[in-house]
Amino acid sequence: MLTNSLIELDRQHLVHPVSSFRGHEARGVRVLRSAKGATVTDAEGRELIDGFAGLWCVNAGYGHESVVEAAAEQMRRLPYATGYFDLGAEAPIRLAAELAERSPGDLNHIYFSLGGSDAVDSTIRFIRYYWHAKGQPQRDQFISVEQGYHGSTTMGAGLTALPGFHDGFGVPYQWQHKISSHYIYRNPLKTEQEIVDASVAELKAKVAAIGEDKVAAFYVEPIQGSGGVLVPPKGWVKAMRDACAEMDILFVADEVITGFGRTGPLFACEEEGIVPDLMTTAKGLTSGYVPMGAVFMRDHVYETIAEGAGAKAVGHGFTYSAHPVSAAVALEVLRLYEGGLLENGRKAGARLMAGLETLRDHPLVGDVRGRGMLAAVELVTDKEKKTPLPAAVQPATRLFDRAWEQGLIVRSFAQGIFGYAPPLCCTDAEIDAIVERTRTVLDLTL
Numbered sequence: 001m002l003t004n005s006l007i008e009l010d011r012q013h014l015v016h017p018v019s020s021f022r023g024h025e026a027r028g029v030r031v032l033r034s035a036k037g038a039t040v041t042d043a044e045g046r047e048l049i050d051g052f053a054g055l056w057c058v059n060a061g062y063g064h065e066s067v068v069e070a071a072a073e074q075m076r077r078l079p080y081a082t083g084y085f086d087l088g089a090e091a092p093i094r095l096a097a098e099l100a101e102r103s104p105g106d107l108n109h110i111y112f113s114l115g116g117s118d119a120v121d122s123t124i125r126f127i128r129y130y131w132h133a134k135g136q137p138q139r140d141q142f143i144s145v146e147q148g149y150h151g152s153t154t155m156g157a158g159l160t161a162l163p164g165f166h167d168g169f170g171v172p173y174q175w176q177h178k179i180s181s182h183y184i185y186r187n188p189l190k191t192e193q194e195i196v197d198a199s200v201a202e203l204k205a206k207v208a209a210i211g212e213d214k215v216a217a218f219y220v221e222p223i224q225g226s227g228g229v230l231v232p233p234k235g236w237v238k239a240m241r242d243a244c245a246e247m248d249i250l251f252v253a254d255e256v257i258t259g260f261g262r263t264g265p266l267f268a269c270e271e272e273g274i275v276p277d278l279m280t281t282a283k284g285l286t287s288g289y290v291p292m293g294a295v296f297m298r299d300h301v302y303e304t305i306a307e308g309a310g311a312k313a314v315g316h317g318f319t320y321s322a323h324p325v326s327a328a329v330a331l332e333v334l335r336l337y338e339g340g341l342l343e344n345g346r347k348a349g350a351r352l353m354a355g356l357e358t359l360r361d362h363p364l365v366g367d368v369r370g371r372g373m374l375a376a377v378e379l380v381t382d383k384e385k386k387t388p389l390p391a392a393v394q395p396a397t398r399l400f401d402r403a404w405e406q407g408l409i410v411r412s413f414a415q416g417i418f419g420y421a422p423p424l425c426c427t428d429a430e431i432d433a434i435v436e437r438t439r440t441v442l443d444l445t446l
């Protein structure tokens, strides 16, 4: 009964993010009540394995008392301190230092946001400021990658390259450009090296077409998440990074999904052997317990902005930048990652990938890809021709529903792709159950 009244209240008043308003009204909300480890319980008491860690964010898993305690303690002592007027609190200062110590290269300067979208948006602002400070204000053009996702603020949504975030909004703007995605499975090029070379050539051609002295920055996700978990060819990220350095364009790594152990190391850039000029993170930073994002800047970016501003304030900031409660949570979550969760995530990730690989024999499975605890299974009706599941026949909501009925939460992308991002705390039995339940869903979909 309680659930029924909640469903009705939700229908009448709560606007859900990235949802079909009418479709949601018709289906109604599924209310989640509690969670522990990798298991969530809905309002009817039904338990499900959360194979997507909320929205690829609860990397540490649910129900860590020490995280709750860290938040409560900070709230009791000092729930809020602004960073304006030269003020601050201990937790964000310590967190910035801990992150700088662990980040690749000289990404030593951290600006805290409330999540991923405003972290990306902040990079756009800082980059514009950087080029003004360098005496090149005409560098105001930005390039990103098709299938990419960089949040949904007014500016960031233009770097996002998924039509649903543009249609009806009048974005992207004229200063936002795209190059093709690597998307290995659907790329007509034969070898991974050919894809790398083609992407570098396309980026260079795009820059030449815009004007080399007009391009400000290039944005990359080390693994494209919302575009369908697209893992680039080996060396692709480094090749793009090197091309940007050659052309004197800032390179931004958007690690909002890939950061904090999702692909194995703390940051995916480590594995790629690169240091971006700026890096964005969120999600796993606080493991979804409270909102927070972070922009990392290299020394040269920070110094240029600092010199350019001189005695003036750099006019960018939010009331809740560097929130002490979020920072206290992030510090505790970091301790948990390093106290065994990263290690467990690496083992569980290898098991997940091996398990999902066994699904390749299923008639509906066209591709299995991923790294660490970030993976996808792409469904097709004809393996030879790689024919996507017809959206009208297998809408994403139906695949999601089928998984739900099996006690599994996975992301179901519109193109017929299952996305996986389980909490790093998963046990072997939970990983095996994710794979087995996926096979059952596939059998039911045949």
Ligand code: PLP
Binding pocket: 115, 116, 117, 118, 120, 149, 150, 151, 152, 221, 225, 226, 254, 255, 256, 257, 282, 283
């Ligand atoms: N960047 C990437 C790569 C993301 O995947 C996301 C969210 O999924 C964002 C930015 C936006 O983050 P948020 O939803 O926290 O605003």
